[in-house]
Amino acid sequence: MRKIVLEKIDLLFEAISNTMSLYLPVDQNDGKAAYTKWEEGKKWSEALNTVKSPKDFFFPQTEDMMEFKVEGKNIEVIDTRKASEDFVVFGVRACDVKAFDILDKVFLVDPCDSYYATKREHGIIVAVACNKPSETCFCSAFGIDAADPKADVSAWKTENELYLQANTEKGEKLLKALENVTEEATEEKVTEQKEQIAKIMKKLPLADLDTSKFGGGKTDEFFNSPEWEELSESCLGCGTCTFVCPTCQCYDIKDFNTGNGVIRYRCWDSCMYSDFTRMAHGNNRNSQKERFRQRFMHKLVYYPENNEGIFGCVGCGRCVSRCPISMNIVKVMKNLGGKENE
Amino acid sequence: MNNTVDTLIPQVGVITDVRIDTPDIKTFRVVTPDGKKAFDHKPGQCAMLSIPGVGEAMFSITSSPTNTEYMEFSIKKCGCVTEWLHQAEVGQQITIRGPYGKPFPVDDAFAGQNMLFIAGGVGLAPLRSVINYCRHYRDRYGSIDIVYGSRSKDDLLDYQEIIDEWSKDAGVNVHLTIDREQEGWDGHVGFVPNYVKELGFDTNKTAVLCGPPIMIKFTLEGLIDLGFNKEQIYTTLELRMKCGVGKCGRCNVGAKYVCKDGPVFRCDELGELPDEY
Amino acid sequence: MQKITKEMLIDKATELLNNGTVSLVLGWKKGEYDYDVTPGVFESVEELKKDFVFGDFSAANLSKYLVKKTEKLEGKILVFLKPCDTYSFNQLLTEHRFDREKVYAVGVQCDGMVDIEKVKKIAGDGILSVDCNGEDIVVKTLYNDDMTIAKADVLAERCANCKSKKHVAYDELLGESGEVIDSNRFDEVEKLEKMTADERFAFWQNELSKCIRCNACRDACPACTCEKCVFNNPNSGVENKSPANSFEEKLFHIIRAYHVAGRCTDCGECSRVCPQNIPLHLLNRKFIKDINEFYGEYQAGAEVGSRAPLVDYTLNDLEPGEVFDRGDENA
Numbered sequence: 001m002r003k004i005v006l007e008k009i010d011l012l013f014e015a016i017s018n019t020m021s022l023y024l025p026v027d028q029n030d031g032k033a034a035y036t037k038w039e040e041g042k043k044w045s046e047a048l049n050t051v052k053s054p055k056d057f058f059f060p061q062t063e064d065m066m067e068f069k070v071e072g073k074n075i076e077v078i079d080t081r082k083a084s085e086d087f088v089v090f091g092v093r094a095c096d097v098k099a100f101d102i103l104d105k106v107f108l109v110d111p112c113d114s115y116y117a118t119k120r121e122h123g124i125i126v127a128v129a130c131n132k133p134s135e136t137c138f139c140s141a142f143g144i145d146a147a148d149p150k151a152d153v154s155a156w157k158t159e160n161e162l163y164l165q166a167n168t169e170k171g172e173k174l175l176k177a178l179e180n181v182t183e184e185a186t187e188e189k190v191t192e193q194k195e196q197i198a199k200i201m202k203k204l205p206l207a208d209l210d211t212s213k214f215g216g217g218k219t220d221e222f223f224n225s226p227e228w229e230e231l232s233e234s235c236l237g238c239g240t241c242t243f244v245c246p247t248c249q250c251y252d253i254k255d256f257n258t259g260n261g262v263i264r265y266r267c268w269d270s271c272m273y274s275d276f277t278r279m280a281h282g283n284n285r286n287s288q289k290e291r292f293r294q295r296f297m298h299k300l301v302y303y304p305e306n307n308e309g310i311f312g313c314v315g316c317g318r319c320v321s322r323c324p325i326s327m328n329i330v331k332v333m334k335n336l337g338g339k340e341n342e
Numbered sequence: 343m344n345n346t347v348d349t350l351i352p353q354v355g356v357i358t359d360v361r362i363d364t365p366d367i368k369t370f371r372v373v374t375p376d377g378k379k380a381f382d383h384k385p386g387q388c389a390m391l392s393i394p395g396v397g398e399a400m401f402s403i404t405s406s407p408t409n410t411e412y413m414e415f416s417i418k419k420c421g422c423v424t425e426w427l428h429q430a431e432v433g434q435q436i437t438i439r440g441p442y443g444k445p446f447p448v449d450d451a452f453a454g455q456n457m458l459f460i461a462g463g464v465g466l467a468p469l470r471s472v473i474n475y476c477r478h479y480r481d482r483y484g485s486i487d488i489v490y491g492s493r494s495k496d497d498l499l500d501y502q503e504i505i506d507e508w509s510k511d512a513g514v515n516v517h518l519t520i521d522r523e524q525e526g527w528d529g530h531v532g533f534v535p536n537y538v539k540e541l542g543f544d545t546n547k548t549a550v551l552c553g554p555p556i557m558i559k560f561t562l563e564g565l566i567d568l569g570f571n572k573e574q575i576y577t578t579l580e581l582r583m584k585c586g587v588g589k590c591g592r593c594n595v596g597a598k599y600v601c602k603d604g605p606v607f608r609c610d611e612l613g614e615l616p617d618e619y
Numbered sequence: 620m621q622k623i624t625k626e627m628l629i630d631k632a633t634e635l636l637n638n639g640t641v642s643l644v645l646g647w648k649k650g651e652y653d654y655d656v657t658p659g660v661f662e663s664v665e666e667l668k669k670d671f672v673f674g675d676f677s678a679a680n681l682s683k684y685l686v687k688k689t690e691k692l693e694g695k696i697l698v699f700l701k702p703c704d705t706y707s708f709n710q711l712l713t714e715h716r717f718d719r720e721k722v723y724a725v726g727v728q729c730d731g732m733v734d735i736e737k738v739k740k741i742a743g744d745g746i747l748s749v750d751c752n753g754e755d756i757v758v759k760t761l762y763n764d765d766m767t768i769a770k771a772d773v774l775a776e777r778c779a780n781c782k783s784k785k786h787v788a789y790d791e792l793l794g795e796s797g798e799v800i801d802s803n804r805f806d807e808v809e810k811l812e813k814m815t816a817d818e819r820f821a822f823w824q825n826e827l828s829k830c831i832r833c834n835a836c837r838d839a840c841p842a843c844t845c846e847k848c849v850f851n852n853p854n855s856g857v858e859n860k861s862p863a864n865s866f867e868e869k870l871f872h873i874i875r876a877y878h879v880a881g882r883c884t885d886c887g888e889c890s891r892v893c894p895q896n897i898p899l900h901l902l903n904r905k906f907i908k909d910i911n912e913f914y915g916e917y918q919a920g921a922e923v924g925s926r927a928p929l930v931d932y933t934l935n936d937l938e939p940g941e942v943f944d945r946g947d948e949n950a
Contacts, residue, residue, distance in 0.1 A: 030896040031740060034829075048744055051894060052831065061831060066351050068394035068437075075354050075394060075435040111587050114348040132762055134744045135652060203761060205651070205747065219596045223616040234658040234684065236838035240894045243831045250591030253350070253584045255395050262394040269590070270833075275851055277592050279582045280421025284595075284619050298594070305597040324835045324892030325679060326655035334651075422853070 002164045002175055003185035009162060011181045013038045016088050019177065023057065024090040025050050035089070044091060048134050053246030053318065054089055054096050055103060058119045061243075062267040065115065065253070069261050081114065084122040088174065094149035095139040095316040097127045099246035102314070105307050106249050115266075124170050127151035129197060136317030138206035138330065144314060147197035156190045163190050206315075206330060213337060216305030222297065227335050232292035234325050239270035241319040241328065242295070247312050250276070271295050296332045349587055352392060352437035355380055357430055358412065364497045367464055368428055369404065369416045372438060380438050383407055385448050385472035386578060386606045389440030390586050391415065392423070393430075399423040400583045400601070403441065404467045406474035413438075416467040416499055442586040443605050446472045446550065446576060455548040456484035460561055462534045462553025463492050466499045468578050468605070469552050477511055486511075487543065491519040491534040495527045517541060535560035538568075545569040551577040562609060572610035579604050579612075579619050595619045622753060623728050623794045625673040631725060631793060632671070632697055633664050641697040641723050645684055647677040653749040654735040658684060660696075673699070675733040675751040678775060680888050682707040683841040689721040696722055701729040702797065703777070705788040706884035706920030707841035712788075713923050714882070716844050726786035728794025731770065731778035736896075738773045742766045777887030777900065780804040787921055799918075804885070808904045827872055829895040836872075836889040836899050842879040849874075876902040881910060881929035884920040913937045 004012050016022045017038055025045040026036035033045035035054055069076040100120075107116035127149035130137070139146055148154065152171035156163045163185055166172040175182070201207060214222075242248045252269035255262050269276060271294045277285050285291050303312030319328040359371035372391075374380050383389070383403050392398030399421070405414035419428045430436070446452065457476055461469045476483045488508060492498045498518065509516040519530040519537045530537055534557050543549075549565055551558050558577055565575055581593040581600045588602035596615040598604065607615075632644045648659035649672040656676045661667045682704050688696055700708055705726060712719055730753075738749060738758060745761030756768045771779075782804055784797025811819055837843045837850070849855050850871070876883075876899075885907055889899040910917055914928035914936060928936075 028829075029825075031736075032896055051896075070394055073431075073434045075437060077352060077354060077437060079351055081348070106589050111349040112346075113350070113589060114346045115350075117346075132744060135746050135761065200761065204745075216597070219616055223596070230659070233660055236835065236892075238835040238838040238892075239831075239833040240835045240892070243833045244894055249589070251584070252590070253398065255392075255397065257395045264394065268831075269584075269592075271591060273834075273851075275853065277582045279580075280424070284581055290618065294594075297596075298591075302594065302597040320651070320655070322894040324839050326650050326657045330651055331657075 001185045001187055001190070002178070002182035003161045004164070004182045006157070006160055006162055008181070009044060010040075012162075012178060013042075013044075013090075014040070015178050015181045016090070016174070020085065021087040022090060023054075023087065038090075048130060048132060048137075049093050049096070049316065049318075051318070051322070052244060053099065053316065054092055055099060055246050055249075057087075057089055057123055058100070058116050059103060059107070059249060059251075059268075062265055063115060064263050064265045066264050067261050068255075068264065081118070084118045086122045086124065088124045088126060090126040090128075092125050092127045092149070092151060093130055093316070094127060094144050094146045095137075095314040096246050097125060097149050097151045098139070098142070098144050098314045099316070100125070102247045102303070102307075102310065102312055103249055105310070124153070124174055125151035126153040126155055126164075126171075126174075128155045128157060129193065131157060131193070131197060133197075133200060133204060134317060134321075135205050136320040137204055138209045138315035138317065140201055140204075140207060140315070141209040141211050142311050142313060142315050146201060147194040156193045158189050158193055161185075161189070163193075165190075209315075209330065209333060211300075211311060211333070214300040214304070214311070214333070215309055216301065218301045219297070219305075222301060222336055223293070225336055227337070228289050228293045231327065231332055231335060232289045235272070235288050235292050235327060236324055237272050237274060237288050237291065238324060239268075239272055240322050240324060242270035242272055243268055244318040244322050246316055246318070247299070247314060248295075271298070296329060296336075299329065300333070349439060350585065352390065352398075352439035353380060355391070355436050355438035357432055357434045357436065360430065360432060363416060363499050363501075364492075366419045367416055367497075367499055368419075369414055369500075370427065370430075371412050371414050372436070373412045375435070379410060379412055381441060383413070383441035384445030385475045386443065386446040386468060387441040388443050388586070388601075388605060389413070389415070389438055390442065390583075391427070392437045393426050394437065396426045397423045398437075398584070400442065400580075400586060402468035402471070402578070402605070404470045406471050406478060408475060408478040416464065416470070418464040440586065442601055444603060446606050448472060448475055452476070452548055453482055454484065456486075456546055458487045458489070458543055458547040458549040460489045460534060460538060460549060460551045460553075462490075462557040462561075463497065464499060465551075465553030465557070466490055467552075469550060470500055470503075472550065473508070477508070477514065480511070480513070484513075485547075486514045487517065487541075487547070488514065489517045489519070489534060489538055489541065491521070491532075491537060493521045494524050495520055533557070533560075535564045539564045543568060545571075545574070547574070549575045551575060572613060573608060575609040576606060577609060577612065578606050581619060621728075621794060623673070623730075625671060627793055628673045628699060628725075628727065629667050629671050631791075632661065632667055635697050635723060636664060636667075640695060642694040643688070643692070643696040644671075645681050645688060645696055645698040647672050647679065647681075647699075652746065653751075654733075654738075654746070660688065673727070675731070675756075675770070676735070676749075677701075678732040678891060680704045680707055680839075680841060680886050682711055683839070683844065685717045685722055686711065686844050689717045692721050694721075697725060698722055699725050699727050699793075700786065700789065701727055701732075702784050702786050703729075703782070703884070703886050705786045706783070706918070707886050708788050708920070709923045710882060710884050710920035711841060711844070713920070713925065714844070723791075724789045726789030726792045726796060728792075728796070729784065731781065732775045733770060733773050734775040737775075738768065741768055741773065775887070776890065776898075777885075780806075782885060782918075788923070805904060805908045807898070807901055808908050811901065811905070826897050829897055830872065831895060832871065833894060835892040835894065837875060839888040839892040840875075840879065841884070841886060841888065842882045843875070872897075872899060872902060876906060879903065880906040881917075881927035882919050883907065884918070913942060 022038040023035045025033040027045045033047035033050045067078040107113040130146040152168045154165045166175045299312035355372040361369040401415045404416045579600045583593045584590040588599040593600040635641045644661040647656045648670045654676045658679045742758040747759040750757040758766045783799040786796040883903040
């Protein structure tokens with residue numbers, strides 16, 4: 001284990017930046033944190049988390065995929081994929097780290113998505129334990145330990161120091177390169193920190209959120225639940241929950257005519273949108289209730305059914321704090337299938 | 343960049359023949375620019391065709407895998423991609439990727455069975471592949487019955503092939519029907535589900551259905567009335583697709599993705615899925 | 620001024636449900652915390668007693684829901700409207716978006732809504748409870764001692780710059796209706812106007828580049844009630860998303876601002892719902908300010924059926940050349 005005094009944290013950032021791009025949460029002018037490329041003067045945010053999740057690094061909001069040159073009846077397909085270079089994403093929380101696993105199970109299974117894979121291969125994740133989780137946090141419901149995030153490097157922030165522990169080959173390589181700015185450390189302070197976080201986790205309002213009634217094979221139980229009607233009645237059908245969600249991975253593929261060829265790009269899409277499943281001759285999810293149900297059934301039933309019981313939610317709480325009408329997965333979980341959770 | 347293949351990046355295909363089947367269905371023959379078949383496939387599988395700048399859409403491969411020279415797609419005009427294709431001429435290049443989806447179990451569950459194919463309208467397109475596959479390996483299957491109906495005689499897909507080839511094959515019975523009386527038609531008149539009941543098939547068959555949702559619903563009921571089990575009946579689904587490989591998230595019915603877990607479903611499996619297709 | 624409690628609203632709704640005036644109630648439902656209130660429909664007195672809430676977090680403007688909720692409604696729906704919501708209500712009526720006969724509108728006195736983000740900035744994260752009691756707010760958190768904050772310090776932006784405490788539409792009032800306020804709402808716009816064109820472009824580039832194109836601003840906006848939005852039309856080429864060359868930054872919000880110009884009542888829902896905290900209301904306020912200056916004071920939604928300056932010709936209208944010249948001065 002290594003450590004660095006927080007006062008000198010910029011030395012660490014500088015050392016990383018000397019060899020590759022470093023991204024970390026930085027406060028924006030509205031006071032909210034967003035992942036930003038580090039350069040001198042940028043300060044690591046004190047905020048618990050960013051509004052936008054770090055899924056952007058591997059699955060960007062929009063991404064050019066290929067180009068076509070069209071001449072008369074002829075078409076040329078141009079592979080515009082670029083080689084990724086190593087980069088570090090620093091300050092990722094345990095929930096968001098787990099979200100990468102969830103995305104991996106979609107994008108990396110055969111046939112592997114090369115756009116995602118190359119970025120994932122080159123990204124080095126430094127995860128940081130959460131000292132002060134928010135009232136909107138419920139990662140523990142999904143078996144995530146906010147005190148012990150597992151990424152290439154795990155880090156803990158104590159009052160004056162940052163402790164760093166490598167977990168993977170990539171992580172070891174990174175810490176090795178940072179030996180000049182860090183020093184050898186023992187685990188005592190980290191153990192203390194973990195215990196303290198564990199105590200706080202138990203006091204969170206959503207600490208007892210129960211996931212046991214959900215999971216694969218529960219489609220029949222919940223698909224026709226009468227509660228969907230009320231839960232979805234004021235849903236605006238916007239894509240906020242989807243786009244701030246670290247695990248939502250639905251995308252659209254679209255063409256853009258540049259006047260000098262065609263760029264085919266992909267962009268985030270949302271199952272909440274009315275045209276998501278619309279075809280020329282019909283739409284199998286015509287009402288907002290059906291679209292709303294799809295999003296939550298996917299996270300709580302369909303995804304676990306296809307992925308050894310792992311839920312498609314990590315409890316980051318972004319949808320809880322960002323939904324324009326304050327409807328979210330917590331309310332869905334508590335209300336669905338009777339009110340026994342109250 | 344990297345040399346990895348990505349299924350989302352298509353290859354170029356050339357339209358080498360356009361056949362006008364009905365007022366709104368054309369059949370397109372597609373090969374690679376060097377004249378080869380773009381890829382191998384199995385009956386029931388699909389391919390993504392696109393016109394850059396217009397869009398990309400999933401179509402079932404109409405030709406049989408036993409055709410090693412080219413692929414065919416019977417396409418009904420109903421959206422922007424299909425409308426564009428209907429205006430395309432021979433020599434036009436498009437892009438093609440695939441094959442996608444789970445095929446009909448032609449070499450296992452279907453092997454040795456008496457086959458009953460039931461199609462309505464453009465629903466014959468995915469079935470033509472498996473029908474011709476069964477005809478090609480004729481000795482691997484028992485009797486073959488084909489019930490096919492459309493709005494009118496002019497709306498019957500592959501009519502020439504049906505008359506000239508299918509109905510002349512030994513052990514293949516073709517039963518055609520159209521919705522309403524029409525001059526020059528002395529065949530059966532009536533909707534497919536009713537015709538199936540009238541024909542009163544023996545239940546020693548494996549049935550394969552494809553057509554508009556309403557036809558499937560009533561034909562399925564008809565077959566059950568005749569004594570068929572859901573385990574003996576197969577159908578194919580169609581939902582909006584973008585990636586074709588179960589990642590873009592839109593074509594699911596419950597936990598199943600039509601693009602990769604389908605489009606072929608056995609009716610008992612389908613019955614376990616939520617009613618959202 | 621008397622304090623309006625949720626019980627007063629529940630009593631009113633109960634009375635109107637019981638005497639058959641209305642069959643549904645459009646109001647606010649309590650959430651997990653004190654601040655995450657959801658718009659909702661109530662069908663019975665039991666439902667009202669269980670979940671109805673009204674307070675400093677009942678920020679959502681309910682008027683737009685009337686379009687959908689009255690579509691197939693037999694009888695009437697009760698809707699509670701804060702003063703600024705009544706402007707949206709009137710504007711929707713002006714645009715014939717719902718049938719006035721199907722609605723029973725109860726105007727509710729409003730003392731300003733609280734922005735939970737501002738509360739968090741002062742009290743810190745880990746909010747356990749927020750007790751709003753008139754001028755003061757008592758906040759309990761996981762990490763700090765209980766804190767009392769002046770409500771004035773945590774008012775939502777649109778409430779701090781409130782344009783009117785007057786209810787411009789209602790069948791009945793709960794509490795008092797105030798007056799139109801000579802507010803400071805154009806101060807920020809003036810600051811933008813004083814910037815050089817480059818500075819202003821940089822300001823908006825920075826703000827709009829945060830957009831994730833979730834469409835929340837559009838979907839919450841009471842002026843955005845088109846059956847089929849151009850941004851949902853696959854043939855428009857700008858449906859939902861566009862390629863990486865920043866369409867969102869340059870066009871989406873500007874097209875939207877143009878489309879609601881003259882119809883926007885400045886209810887502020889766009890900025891309230893934006894997950895990226897983009898000050899979208901400033902675009903709309905710029906239009907409102909210009910319209911006021913060019914064509915005389917006009918407040919959309921102040922009365923039903925008023926002719927908005929942009930769709931109404933008068934002999935005194937400013938000549939287009941003068942508008943152009945002014946734009947040039949500011950460049």
